Amino acid sequence: MSNSQMFTHINGELGLIVLESCKELGEKINEHIKARRKVEGNFLLPAREIRFSNGEGKVKLTESVRGKDIYILCDIGNYSCTYSMFGIENHKGPDEHFQDIKRTVSAIRGKARRITVIMPLLYESRQHRRKGRESLDCALALQELERLGVQEILTFDAHDPNVQNAIPLLSFENLYPTYDILKTIITEEKNIEIHKDNMLVISPDTGAMDRAIYYSSVLGVDVGLFYKRRDHSTIVNGKNPIVKHEYMGRDVENQDVLIVDDMIASGESVLDIAKELKSRKAGNVYIATTFAFFTEGLKKFQEYYDNGIITRVYSTNLTYISPELEKAEWFKRVDMSEFIARIINRLNKDQSIAKFMDATYVIQELLENKVSK
Template sequence: MTNKLNEPEHVSRFEALVLRNYDERIIQPIGPVGIITHQLEQSFSDAVNFHLYNRRALTVAKYPEQNQLAGYYRPEYRIPVSLKRFNSGEGQATILDTVRGHDLFIITDVLNYGQRYVRFNQNVSLSPDEHFEDLCRLISAAHGVSKRINVVMPYLYQGRRYQRESRESLDCAVMLNRLFALGISNFITFDAHDDRIANAVPRYNFESAATSFQLIEALLSECPDLQIDKEHFMVISADEAAISRCIYYASVLRVPLGIFYRKYDPRLLDKSEYTMQKLKRTAEKKFLGDNISGKDVLIVDDMIDSGQTVLECAKQLNSLNARRVFVAVSFAQFSEGIEKFNEAYDNGLIHKIFATNLSYRPPALLETEWFCDVNLAKYLALLIDGINHDASLSKLINPTERIHSLLNSFKGENNGQN
């Protein structure tokens, strides 16, 4: 399923990005757009190319002179590449068409375990580490000939390794420094686990785009009977790490916020053999917030990994007599399968889970009744178009105004039906 509500009327397709300069002339693109999507699902790759083509069609209709620019308006923006894997597990990247003078966008999904290859006669899936190495190979293959290289990595590789709690590697910072050392110009991700990772590369352009508008839009579209107000709805943070994200959702929706936190055993805190991960496993989960009896609740987080945290929260919320439990995340990994979620849905613990199509989702997940696939292909295409023009991205990256318009429209429609 995809989100069905239209964009607010006052935010037209032309106003979604400001492509005009101060003298009202359109900003000229950096160069012809080329996108490499070999590491994506085919359907998502097709959708991004389709929406980019449609976006350019609208621009050419308003500014016909843009059609005179070489490569500006064409039905296919994707550059074919070959990512070969040898039996030893080593890899090789080859770009199969010219990228000279292009503004190149390499889009990678490091969570795409649906891609497989044969290593030592064993059929194995590509790991995030292997996807990242393939990305580096593509950058090195294009470096020196393309006009600019931009990396779009929806799920931030090693994004949870952003701070040091003991003698551990800072993988995300190392990854960003490595990419910019290879010569990329822009790095775009979505809902980074912690935006402060940008401090690792202060001299370079790191953008973390929000998916909140699309997730809220899908929620309202799928559940038109929702009442988004203080008496009937509440946003829930599944743990301490998600609090800042949930504060934004609660603020923009103008509803109360509830928080789950871990109550640690004080006898274990000072024992050096207990790492933070061990402490979290032994900690008791407590809820802090208003009375939720009879309310619909929305658990918000950046991802579902195994899903254990979400299931624990849903179980407690149901014991507190929540009416319905919804979950909204940017990335749905389900690294331990979906069986536990099927059981939770059958038992009424969870009503619906919303997640974007920015990362790989197995076919079995897409067939379930409780999962809603939120399509962000158009959003990504608009970002690519804006970056190619060096246009302002504020209206896309900061969706607060659009969310308010969406809510006003939704509440107006509901009031009209009552």
């Protein structure tokens, strides 16, 4: 009898298929579930992602999945995964990771009781709507998973949750790491004072305003907004360059500020905003984001930290964090493995996860505990 066969539930045995892109996070999730259920053994089901020398690939499962409740974990943003093609080392991009998800579902061959795909970073989430003659990648991808027999999709902080309208009959859960981010900030920043008289939450653009308003409301502080003035006559790296960031909000002098966004790509925007805030004599500048890509490296962030412009950057481990970033003194990782383990544990037992969709109450408890200390 295999390890996974030891854990039988009326709702189907739990099986975790963790693709190589999500190995570290998946192993932590497995350990948390084992601890919650007080069991020995392993919920992980082995899966081999095979690449042929010409770049073609396949996924092979080496253990039965019949009747199991399968959860497939994949980080489509993990650029550290490599394979050899014609003797050249290639790094996997989002397209290749998504193809491996489809290969895994195909290898299951309809034998599982239920298939849930956990994509913390939603595939093609920034291409969620059409503007003129262009592709609609995210919607097409979600519909493809539905056709393959996936019953549920879990993701975090989707760029636009409305994309779920492309699959109206499929369960689509968009989760947020707000509580875990704030808990980590409060734990790490011993001297931080969260009060309306000495702190603001800043939205880096109009698109992130809803997120900033939520942070400000649960923290009980004011909110400010930067508006990106772009040059729409020019396109650089697929987007219109920013001419200037215009600020709307109350005075930031001597105020600590928390800039919140869903992702950091190059980081140009948040660094420009941090510089603008410092020119207005702001205190500590903290940056909190769900996904940190740092597509143009870490050098500029280190420079801004050394010059006292930014104090700390907080981001989750929902996408790949390089060893170099992990070591940076200005960066703190927010571990989401326990949160995901709780979600999987409840879903496997057909229990509601509604209380995990709104973190307001637990955040208020967190803040009360900080005050009492």
